[in-house]
Amino acid sequence: MTTFIDPYSSSRETTEGTVFSVTGGDWNELVTEIGATKEERIVVNMGPQHPSTHGVLRLVLELEGETVTEVRCGIGYLHTGIEKNIEYRNWTQGVTFVTRMDYLSPLFNETAYCLATEKLLGITNDVPERASAIRVLMMELNRISSHMVALGTGALELGAITPMFFAFRERERVLDIFEMISGLRMNMAYIRPGGVQQDLPEGATQKIRETVKEMRKAFKDNATLLIGNSIWMKRTVGIGYLDLAGCTTLGITGPVLRSTGLPWDLRKTQPYCGYENYDFDVVTTDTCDVYGRFLIRMNELEQSLRIIEQACDKIDKLAGAPVMVADKKIAWPAQLALGGDGLGNSLDHIREIMGTSMESLIHHFKLVTEGFRVPAGQVYAAVESPRGELGAHIVSDGGTRPYRMHFREPSFNNLQSTSAMCEGSMVADIIGAVASIDPVMGGVDR
Amino acid sequence: MFGAHGTGDTSGYGGLVRTPAATGSSERPYGSYFDDVADDLERAYPGFSDAIERVVVDRGELTLHVKREKLVEVSKILRDSLKFEMCMGVSGIHYPEQSGRELHAVYPLLSITNNRRIRLEVSVPEVDAHIPSVVEVWAGNNWHERETFDMFGIIFDGHPGLTRILMPDDWQGHPQRKDYALGGIPVEYKGATIPAPDDRRSYR
Numbered sequence: 001m002t003t004f005i006d007p008y009s010s011s012r013e014t015t016e017g018t019v020f021s022v023t024g025g026d027w028n029e030l031v032t033e034i035g036a037t038k039e040e041r042i043v044v045n046m047g048p049q050h051p052s053t054h055g056v057l058r059l060v061l062e063l064e065g066e067t068v069t070e071v072r073c074g075i076g077y078l079h080t081g082i083e084k085n086i087e088y089r090n091w092t093q094g095v096t097f098v099t100r101m102d103y104l105s106p107l108f109n110e111t112a113y114c115l116a117t118e119k120l121l122g123i124t125n126d127v128p129e130r131a132s133a134i135r136v137l138m139m140e141l142n143r144i145s146s147h148m149v150a151l152g153t154g155a156l157e158l159g160a161i162t163p164m165f166f167a168f169r170e171r172e173r174v175l176d177i178f179e180m181i182s183g184l185r186m187n188m189a190y191i192r193p194g195g196v197q198q199d200l201p202e203g204a205t206q207k208i209r210e211t212v213k214e215m216r217k218a219f220k221d222n223a224t225l226l227i228g229n230s231i232w233m234k235r236t237v238g239i240g241y242l243d244l245a246g247c248t249t250l251g252i253t254g255p256v257l258r259s260t261g262l263p264w265d266l267r268k269t270q271p272y273c274g275y276e277n278y279d280f281d282v283v284t285t286d287t288c289d290v291y292g293r294f295l296i297r298m299n300e301l302e303q304s305l306r307i308i309e310q311a312c313d314k315i316d317k318l319a320g321a322p323v324m325v326a327d328k329k330i331a332w333p334a335q336l337a338l339g340g341d342g343l344g345n346s347l348d349h350i351r352e353i354m355g356t357s358m359e360s361l362i363h364h365f366k367l368v369t370e371g372f373r374v375p376a377g378q379v380y381a382a383v384e385s386p387r388g389e390l391g392a393h394i395v396s397d398g399g400t401r402p403y404r405m406h407f408r409e410p411s412f413n414n415l416q417s418t419s420a421m422c423e424g425s426m427v428a429d430i431i432g433a434v435a436s437i438d439p440v441m442g443g444v445d446r
Numbered sequence: 447m448f449g450a451h452g453t454g455d456t457s458g459y460g461g462l463v464r465t466p467a468a469t470g471s472s473e474r475p476y477g478s479y480f481d482d483v484a485d486d487l488e489r490a491y492p493g494f495s496d497a498i499e500r501v502v503v504d505r506g507e508l509t510l511h512v513k514r515e516k517l518v519e520v521s522k523i524l525r526d527s528l529k530f531e532m533c534m535g536v537s538g539i540h541y542p543e544q545s546g547r548e549l550h551a552v553y554p555l556l557s558i559t560n561n562r563r564i565r566l567e568v569s570v571p572e573v574d575a576h577i578p579s580v581v582e583v584w585a586g587n588n589w590h591e592r593e594t595f596d597m598f599g600i601i602f603d604g605h606p607g608l609t610r611i612l613m614p615d616d617w618q619g620h621p622q623r624k625d626y627a628l629g630g631i632p633v634e635y636k637g638a639t640i641p642a643p644d645d646r647r648s649y650r
Contacts, residue, residue, distance in 0.1 A: 076612040083597075084621055088628055088643040119505055248531040248558070251586030262558070269561050377504050380554045380565065382534075393537045393552060404622075406537035408554070413535065416589050445612060 040064055044427075048077045052157040052431045055441035059418070059430065066426050071419045075412075078445035083405055090371030090400050091117055092332055096189040098392075101407060102443030103186060104149050107142040108385040109407070109443075110191035111135055115272055116381035116392040117193040120374045123325055129314075130321040131195035132273045137208070137311035138181070138190065139273075139383075140304040144215070145174040146386040147297045147304075151222060154294070154435035158235045166221045173211050180204060183343060195324035198336050205312040212305050219301050226294070236291035240421040240433030243288050250420065251413050254388025255296045256437060261286035266384035277314075278307050290436040297438075330372050333364045371400040380408075387411050387438055411443040471500035471511075479562055480508040483528065490527040491520065509552075509565045514577050517568055521553075521583040524566075529559040533580065535590035538598035540623045548572040549600055553580070553587075570600070579605040597622035 011020045011033060018037060020030060034042070042063045048056040058074030082101055086094045098113040099106040118124050152167025175185040181200055182188040190197050226232045242252070244260040257264055263282040267275040283299040285292035324331040337346035353361040376398035382391040388410030397403040414437045421433040475481050480503055487510075488494040497516035502509040512520050524530040534554040542548055547569035554565050568577055579602035581588050591602040592611040599620035602608055610617060619626055630642030640646075 076610075076614070079612040081621065084628060085643070122505070249585045251532050251534060251584060253532075264558055270563075378509075378539075378552070379505050379507060380534075380563070389534065389556075391534055391554060393554065395539055404537075404539045408535045408537075412589060412593075413586060416586060 041069075046430075048074070052434075054153065054157075054434060054439055057415075057434070057439065057441055057444075059434075061427065061430070063427060066428075068422055068425055068427055068430060071422045071430065073415055073418055075415070075441070075444050078441045080446065082446050083407070086402055086405050088401065091193055091374055091402065092371060094402060094405070095192055096187075098405075098407070099187045099189050100442065101446050102385070102387070102390075102409065102411060102440045104146045104440050104442075105142055105385050105387070105390075106187050107135075107138045107191060108383055108390050110189065111139060111273065112381055112383045112385075112390050112392040112407070113394070113405075114191050114193050115383065116379050116394045117374065119379040119381055120377055120394060120396050121193070121330065121372075122375070123194065123327065123330065126325045126327070127195055128322045128325070129274065130318040131323045133311050133314040133318065134196050134200065134323060135191055135273050136275065136278065137308055137315065138178075138196075140307045140311065141174050141177055141208075143304045143386050144301055145171045145178075147301055148174070150386070150435070150438040151294065151297055154432075154438070155222075155226065155232075157431050157435050158232070160226070160232065163222050163225055166218070166225070170215055170218055173215060177204075177208055177211060180207065192324070192332055194327070194330045194332075195322070197332070199323045200315065205316055208308065208312055212308055216302070216305055219298075223298060227298075233291065235429075235432055236294060236436075237287070237289060239290040239425065239429045240293075240436050241288050242417055242421050246417070246420055250417050252388065252417055254384070254386070254410055254414065255293045255300070256414055256417065257388065258282070258284045258296050259286075259292035260288050266382055266389060270382070272381070272383060278310050280307050290432045293436040328363070329367070333367060373398060373400055374402075382408070385410055387440070387443070388414060407443075407446060409443045409446065411437075411439040411441075412446075415439045415444055470502075472503040476501070476503045476508065478506065478508075479560075480564075483508060483562065483564055486528050487520075487523065491523045493519070507563070507565060509567050511567045511569070514568050514570055517566070518578050518580060518583060520566070521580045524555060524564075525583055528557065530555040530557045530562075530564070532556040532558065533584035533587050536580075536587060536594050538594040538600055538622065540598060542572075542624050544569070546571050549575050549598055551577055551594060551600055575600045576603050577601070578603050579608075581605055596620070599623065 011018050017039065020034065022030060044061045044063060045058070046061055047053040047058040053059060056077035058077065060072040060074060061068055062070035082097050086097045089097065094113060095110050098109040101109050118127060148167040148171040152164040155163035178188060179185050181204060182190040182197065242256065244262055247257045247260055253264065261284050263284050265282040268282055280303045283296050283303060285295050335346045335349040336343055339347070353364050374396040376396050378393065378395040380391055380393045382389050389408065390410055391408035393406045393408065394402055395404040417437065418434060422430045476484065484501060491497070493516065497513055497520055498510050499513060500511040502511065532555070534556055537552045539550040539552065540548060541550065549572055550567055550569045552565060552567050554563065556563055570577055577600055579591055581591065582604065588606065589611060591605055592608060594600050595602060595608050596610045596613050597620055609615065613621065628644045630644060632642055633640045
């Protein structure tokens with residue numbers, strides 16, 4: 001006769017001690033049972049399916065009472081082998097893969113990948129100014145939508161539900177703009193080697209300017225709700241402490257590094273995409289804690305709005321300028337037009353390649369099926385993503401596909417600091433500390 | 447830009463495998479701040495000529511090819527004397543054709559003090575894929591080295607806990623090696639069968 005084990009609430013003996021399985025329902029029984037054991041030390045497995053772990057992050061916590069003595073992260077639950085897959089696609093197709101890594105900041109992944117590819121091709125200076133301005137515009141909009149999720153879910157995980165509603169309301173506005181420009185709300189594959197996929201639609205900058213005005217007003221909602229709020233302050237001030245020495249040795253970048261007072265922002269220190277021509281400030285705090293990182297993200301929103309306005313001016317000034325490199329051996333032959341069945345290649349282009357010029361047809365076919373060749377070598381290109389330094393290390397063997405591509409993901413790197421931030425603190429503070437790192441598991445696991 | 451080389455087969459089925467050419471070392475002057483970095487390192491580290499196999503400047507980036515025995519020594523000097531406070535991880539590359547140095551590990555370094563970037567590269571044979579760990583120099587390389595071990599099978603000696611990080615613990619093989627197939631199954635769509643990406647015709 002076999003003994004029956006209740007899968008929802010049970011305890012069993014193992015060589016490491018008694019193991020309790022906890023799911024929903026009444027915990028009273030469990031609490032009494034654990035109370036009966038003499039053990040002070042409990043190992044708790046938190047995640048990977050847990051609403052407060054930002055996706056499929058698994059935390060293994062060792063507790064003495066309510067104090068955390070050791071934290072270990074378990075990752076890899078969202079590993080999709082993007083870096084391997086990309087070795088089997090041509091350089092342009094690669095964009096559709098990298099955009100799916102860190103799904104909250106797709107445009108940064110695309111830009112890092114494209115900057116590296118352009119560096120390999122040696123066409124960095126040939127990318128049209130209008131294309132760079134559009135990239136900056138899209139990245140800064142993306143920074144807002146990403147910070148909105150960081151702030152909204154961070155607050156939600158600490159028990160405040162209204163900030164999440166406000167944050168996602170603003171994020172919707174940004175996603176609407178993305179949809180208007182690229183046709184997609186996420187994973188757009190909009191930025192391509194050599195420029196961007198297509199020009200902005202009619203009236204786009206006007207719409208963005210209106211949205212910026214509305215967002216500037218609406219951002220105040222969350223600021224008034226949280227800044228100075230006594231519960232919020234108690235949950236964030238002095239929590240998740242990590243100072244400058246800790247940050248540098250752990251390779252931490254982004255808002256966590258800036259919360260130590262170091263104004264390190266690649267947009268200022270190592271500008272790309274013409275960031276040196278925009279007027280904005282690097283936001284820092286010197287508290288080294290969760291509250292400081294929250295303040296940085298709040299204030300970076302305003303800086304992003306400033307950059308967006310300047311980018312709109314720049315784009316308007318460059319009306320009619322190209323958005324893709326002039327070299328037809330690299331520029332994707334996408335003369336897009338809106339037809340009766342949606343967006344597709346323009347009929348004029350089809351007419352030209354099918355009806356008048358055999359060479360154009362061959363060129364189109366070769367570029368789309370075979371793709372362009374990239375001279376052999378390796379490069380590293382980094383951009384300042386909402387989470388820190390996002391670096392693309394790409395190796396080419398001179399062929400039509402990347403030989404090796406590796407992303408230095410800020411989420412992956414920064415998540416290592418969980419132990420340094422949380423060991424010695426209370427269990428409840430882990431949530432705030434992890435939320436302040438803002439890891440996106442799609443980026444961590446790739 | 448376009449066109450087949452060698453056999454002239456343009457069908458995509460020819461399997462025109464290209465072998466990546468190893469770039470030679472660069473001559474002085476390297477340009478930009480690279481001469482300063484090389485000078486400073488030579489001054490601070492007397493074993494420079496012994497430890498650094500090659501210096502390559504390509505596309506505005508400096509790569510120092512370091513012997514693996516000297517990696518930790520050079521790293522410490524770079525961190526303490528040349529102020530490369532941050533190591534942005536480690537990225538593996540597998541070149542099956544380069545016999546004797548099939549596996550490469552690439553370390554991008556960042557100096558916040560001087561606002562500079564350089565890169566270290568270490569190459570080891572596949573049969574003896576051991577590289578000393580730099581976790582004692584830059585603690586943040588812990589997970590990066592675990593990932594490179596997971597994906598390429600490079601063993602970082604002295605790492606505090608070198609285990610798989612992205613793949614399951616009991617996984618066989620190292621997926622990012624070139625002899626590890628991508629896998630996948632053919633997909634049927636409207637009566638036609640589309641082969642897995644591995645088996646599709648492709649221009650290499």
